[in-house]
Amino acid sequence: MSIDKKLEDLFQVIVQExxxxxxxxxxxxKLFPTKPAAKKRRKRAPALFxxxxxxxxxxxxxxxRLETLDIYQLKDIIAEYGMDPSKLVMRWRKKEKIIHHIVETTAQRAKKGDVFR
Structure with missing residues (x-):
């Protein structure tokens, strides 16, 4: 009898007992306490638009529209649409600077591919 089969039989006996x-x-x-599954928590709220x-x-x-939002809502947009690959913008504290970044990034993305049209 192979070791695999012996272990399999042993665990079957333990489970049945x-x-x-x-x-x-x-x-x-007590030997193997079970923890409740941790819920995956989203760090940021979904973007408003x-x-x-x-x-x-x-x-x-x-x-x-961006000027009506607070800094956290602006950062939600940046996070959801991947506008900060270097993770620098999320550290900024000036609302105007963040808005400028969103407008510039969005405009660049909208123009991307125009050469093929």
Whole structure:
């Protein structure tokens, strides 16, 4: 009999004993405590709107909509649409600078591929 088969039989006996014997099952639980599954937590709230769609109405419209948001909401847009690969913008504290970054990045993305049209 191979070692694999012997181990398999041993664990089958342990499982069956745990099902039949509550005291044995409690001893196993003490040896191997189970933790509740950790919920995956989202660090940022979802973005309030897609800046590319608003940009279609005009750059000034995008600028106006962004100015109504607070810094955390602006950073939510940056995080959701991947506008900060270097992770520097998330450290900025000036609202105007963040808005400028969003407008510039969105405009660049909207123009990307125009050469092929």
């Amino acid at each position: 745990a099902k039949d014997n509550q005291a044995f099952a409690k001893k196993l639980e 897609n800046p590319v769609i608003v940009l279609e109405e005009g750059e000034d419209q995008l600028q106006t």
